[in-house]
Amino acid sequence: MIGLLGSVTEAWGEVRVHKARVLLSLVGVFLAVLAMTTVTALGEMAAQVQQEQAEASGGRTATISVQAYDPMTGTLPQAEWEAGVDALVARYGMPAEAVATTAYGQALYRMPGGTQTIDTIRVSPSYGPLHRIQPVEGRWFRAGDRESMSPALVVNEDFLGMLGVADLSSRPTVVIGGPQPVLATIVGVARWNSGYPTAYRIDESAGDGAAATGSAGYWSPPSLELWVPSAQADAVTEAVQTDLARLLPGAEVQAFRADPENLESTIAKLRMAVRAAGLVVLALGGLGVLNIGLVTVRQRIREIGVRRSFGATSARVFSAVVLESVVATALAGLAAVALSVAVVRNLPLERWLAGGIPLVDAPGFPVSAAVEGLIAATAVGALAGLVPALIAVRVKVIDAIRF
Numbered sequence: 001m002i003g004l005l006g007s008v009t010e011a012w013g014e015v016r017v018h019k020a021r022v023l024l025s026l027v028g029v030f031l032a033v034l035a036m037t038t039v040t041a042l043g044e045m046a047a048q049v050q051q052e053q054a055e056a057s058g059g060r061t062a063t064i065s066v067q068a069y070d071p072m073t074g075t076l077p078q079a080e081w082e083a084g085v086d087a088l089v090a091r092y093g094m095p096a097e098a099v100a101t102t103a104y105g106q107a108l109y110r111m112p113g114g115t116q117t118i119d120t121i122r123v124s125p126s127y128g129p130l131h132r133i134q135p136v137e138g139r140w141f142r143a144g145d146r147e148s149m150s151p152a153l154v155v156n157e158d159f160l161g162m163l164g165v166a167d168l169s170s171r172p173t174v175v176i177g178g179p180q181p182v183l184a185t186i187v188g189v190a191r192w193n194s195g196y197p198t199a200y201r202i203d204e205s206a207g208d209g210a211a212a213t214g215s216a217g218y219w220s221p222p223s224l225e226l227w228v229p230s231a232q233a234d235a236v237t238e239a240v241q242t243d244l245a246r247l248l249p250g251a252e253v254q255a256f257r258a259d260p261e262n263l264e265s266t267i268a269k270l271r272m273a274v275r276a277a278g279l280v281v282l283a284l285g286g287l288g289v290l291n292i293g294l295v296t297v298r299q300r301i302r303e304i305g306v307r308r309s310f311g312a313t314s315a316r317v318f319s320a321v322v323l324e325s326v327v328a329t330a331l332a333g334l335a336a337v338a339l340s341v342a343v344v345r346n347l348p349l350e351r352w353l354a355g356g357i358p359l360v361d362a363p364g365f366p367v368s369a370a371v372e373g374l375i376a377a378t379a380v381g382a383l384a385g386l387v388p389a390l391i392a393v394r395v396k397v398i399d400a401i402r403f
Contacts, residue, residue, distance in 0.1 A: 026332040028287075029380060033336035037373035039277060041344050044366040055132050058259040059100075059225055062233040063130065065258035066240055068251045069221040076221065076251055084247040085224050088240065096143075098227040100127040101203055108177035109199075112164050115177055116197070122222075124203045128154075130227055133200075138168045138188030141202050145187070149207035151176070154188040159197035182207055225258065233257055279376070318389045325385025326378055333377020337370045 055061070068084070069075055089099050100123065107120040127133075128140035135154060145152040150173065155163075165172045165186075172186045190200070228236045241255035344365055 026328055029329050029377060030332040030336050032283075032380075033333045033373050033377045034340055036279070036376060037337050037340040037369050038344060040372060041340065041366050041369040043273075044369060045344075052132050054260050057131070059130050060132070060227055061259050062228055062230045062257055063259045064226040064228060064233065064237050064240060064255060066224040066226065066244060066253070066255045067221050068244060068248050068253045070250065071252050074221070076248065078222075080248065081222055084244055087247050088224075088244055091243065094226065097126055097129065100124050100130045100225040100227075101222060102127060102225065103203075103222040107199075107201070110175040110177050110181075111162055113162070116162065118159065119196070119198045120201050121199070122201045122203045127200075127225070130225060133190055135188035136191045138186070140188055140190075141200070145202045146204050147206050148185070149205070151182060151184040151205040151207060152187045152202045153184045154190055154200040155186055156190055156192055156198050158195070159199055160186070160189055162197050283380075321389035322382060322385040325388070326381040329377045329381030329384070330374070333374050336377070337373045340373070341365050341370065 059065075068081065085101065102124075103122040105120055105122070106117050109116050109118050123141070125141040125143055125145070133140060133154075136157075138154070140154060141152055153174070160166075160172075163172060163174060163186075168186060168189065173183050174186065176182050176184050184201070192198070226236065226240065237255045237257060241253050244255075245251065245253040
């Protein structure tokens with residue numbers, strides 16, 4: 001251990017003595033590590049954003065979507081559907097967080113400019129986490145909203161603008177019209193680029209009245225979403241379709257995987273491509289260090305011969321030359337990683353990569369990218385110092401002193 005510390009101290013001393021040469025040789029490594037770390041970090045963050053955006057539409061990996069309808073009427077009685085879903089969920093013992101219900105349709109809303117027909121999606125509280133919906137203001141639905149006499153709504157910014165409300169500070173409400181009007185409370189604002197007003201509505205509420213209250217058009221058959229492990233997706237799809245068909249005699253049942261099946265492999269390939277590009281850039285920087293190292297050893301042959309004449313062993317000379325390169329590139333790598341972190345963390349990535357839509361798990365600077373940058377810089381220093389060290393060891397003392 002003492003010998004290693006002595007070698008590192010000696011290498012640091014050489015770096016300080018030959019500052020100009022070292023800085024010249026490390027410019028390439030610094031830029032290469034900076035580029036590699038930044039590209040890797042941006043690639044990792046872009047992959048995470050891509051994954052969240054895919055899960056926002058299709059659900060998390062793996063989401064099974066189940067629909068049932070009467071072939072004659074195109075729909076099912078709400079009570080019959082709910083009884084079948086409850087029996088199915090109870091049979092498999094699935095947690096509430098992994099089960100979501102959805103129904104698409106339209107409803108009549110009494111706006112300041114008159115009654116408007118607006119797309120409305122009735123969802124369970126678990127739908128938001130399953131699809132990574134992050135409100136920009138307020139909150140998402142919770143189980144307690146089902147007990148409220150005023151149905152809860154999560155709307156987009158276009159809906160809020162049509163209502164003539166700037167934010168939720170005034171606790172805005174809106175009347176859902178129809179045969180049985182009901183006063184609904186807006187509890188959250190979500191951002192999605194639909195271009196027209198849209199609302200999420202809690203699937204059931206104590207003040208809901210009839211299930212179709214405020215309906216302005218045909219409601220699509222309700223769907224059930226199940227969040228299951230990827231390895232069990234095919235088996236669950238087949239079992240759910242069979243069991244629900246038995247629970248709903250005469251109904252047509254369809255079950256399929258809603259999330260992109262190849263998302264994980266696609267993101268893995270993207271990360272590999274990013275790392276490969278970073279390694280190519282780093283290799284180019286390493287060649288610059290190697291060239292400078294070879295020239296430097298030729299210039300230091302006399303110094304090496306003097307050290308050998310005073311008893312320095314081949315191992316000591318070898319380690320000194322290698323460690324000098326390693327210490328220098330490690331410092332360059334540390335500086336490059338620090339600059340990369342500062343640059344990436346101050347970029348408006350949410351606006352660039354996600355279109356301004358807030359992310360549930362906002363990506364921070366990947367620790368793996370920083371670690372890879374430091375390891376790569378050290379490895380390049382070791383490899384770049386290996387050839388000059390071998391040349392230094394082969395130098396004969398007499399020839400070196402005469403040089």
